[in-house]
Amino acid sequence: MARLLVVEDEPDVRELIVCRVRDDGHRVLAVDTAAAALEAVGRHGSPDAAVLDVDLPGMDGIELLERLRQTSPDLPVLFVTVWWSAGVIGRIQATGCPYLAKPFSHADLRAALQRALSPADGADGAGKEDRR
Numbered sequence: 001m002a003r004l005l006v007v008e009d010e011p012d013v014r015e016l017i018v019c020r021v022r023d024d025g026h027r028v029l030a031v032d033t034a035a036a037a038l039e040a041v042g043r044h045g046s047p048d049a050a051v052l053d054v055d056l057p058g059m060d061g062i063e064l065l066e067r068l069r070q071t072s073p074d075l076p077v078l079f080v081t082v083w084w085s086a087g088v089i090g091r092i093q094a095t096g097c098p099y100l101a102k103p104f105s106h107a108d109l110r111a112a113l114q115r116a117l118s119p120a121d122g123a124d125g126a127g128k129e130d131r132r
Contacts, residue, residue, distance in 0.1 A: 001025035002048035002117060007037045007064065008080065009056050013102065017051055017080070020106045021113065034059035038067060046072040049117050054081040054088060054099075062091050078116040080104070 004021055008014035009032045018030045029044060031037050034056050041047070050068065052061035059067070061079055068075055079092050079099035092099050100112050 001027065003027045004029070004113075005037060005041065005047040005050040006030040007032070007034065007050065007056065007061065008053045009033065010053070013053075013080075017109065020109055021051070023106075024110055024113075033057055034061070034064040034067075037064055041068065041071075046075065049076040049078070049113070051078045051080060051113065054079055054083055054092065062095060065095055065097070076116040078112050 001024070004026045006014060006017050006021070006028055008017060008030070011032070014030055014032065018028050021028055029040055029047065031040055035058060037050075037052075046068075050065075052064055054061040056064065061081075065075075065077055068077075077095070077097040079095075079097055080102055081088065081092070081099060082102045083089075084101070089099075098112050098116050100108055104112075
């Protein structure tokens with residue numbers, strides 16, 4: 001299974017994501033800020049994939065993706081967000097990464113993460129997973 005980086009500033013949501021992806025057999029490194037994510041990647045190496053919250057303190061998840069892709073250009077990423085403005089969704093879609101609306105189910109997380117890890121299965125790996 002994959003080694004995942006989870007970056008989520010809300011402790012309860014972060015713990016929920018960590019528990020769900022560990023239940024699916026993934027190894028997880030979880031942090032609460034983009035700065036902590038960059039430090040963790042510097043210390044532990046690039047993950048196989050990342051689950052990034054869009055709304056992070058300091059540097060947002062989309063900016064973090066840009067930084068991570070400087071050293072890992074093909075890093076699969078799944079965004080999670082409660083932001084639904086057209087501007088934010090447009091920025092996410094421009095990355096080519098799939099995204100999930102909070103709150104989401106374990107099944108939604110599993111399916112979206114699988115798509116992020118296997119982009120060849122979809123046209124471009126991008127898409128909205130909104131089960132609200």
